[in-house]
Amino acid sequence: MGIDEKARDLGNALARTDEYQALKRAMDAEDEDRELVELRNRLEALEQRLEASMRAGQEPEEDAKKAYTDAAEELQVKAGFQRLISAQANFEKVMMKVNDIVARGIEEGAQSRIIVP
Numbered sequence: 001m002g003i004d005e006k007a008r009d010l011g012n013a014l015a016r017t018d019e020y021q022a023l024k025r026a027m028d029a030e031d032e033d034r035e036l037v038e039l040r041n042r043l044e045a046l047e048q049r050l051e052a053s054m055r056a057g058q059e060p061e062e063d064a065k066k067a068y069t070d071a072a073e074e075l076q077v078k079a080g081f082q083r084l085i086s087a088q089a090n091f092e093k094v095m096m097k098v099n100d101i102v103a104r105g106i107e108e109g110a111q112s113r114i115i116v117p
Helices: 003-015 018-032 034-055 062-076 079-111
Strands: none
Touching: 003 079, 018 034, 018 079, 034 062, 062 079
């Protein structure tokens, strides 16, 4: 089995973990929550407005900065957003563990005298 197939198998195994399934459910639920979608869209529009001001070399307007801060705070207290953040953190832990194991495998493989085509 080649490296590409092993990587694909790892991806398939990760997709079947409880942590990934919880993350997928949280992302889907967030996408279906009209209030969260509207809030994310408002945040994105405000962010673009702030970035445009900064790119133009201007200080963003205070009302735009306040609106962005208020919207970000509103998003952070939403239950659906909290579920998503929690699910992301849990899946990131799985990925960190996988990356550590892969790194150890690379170290072990580098010490081996056997060359794999």
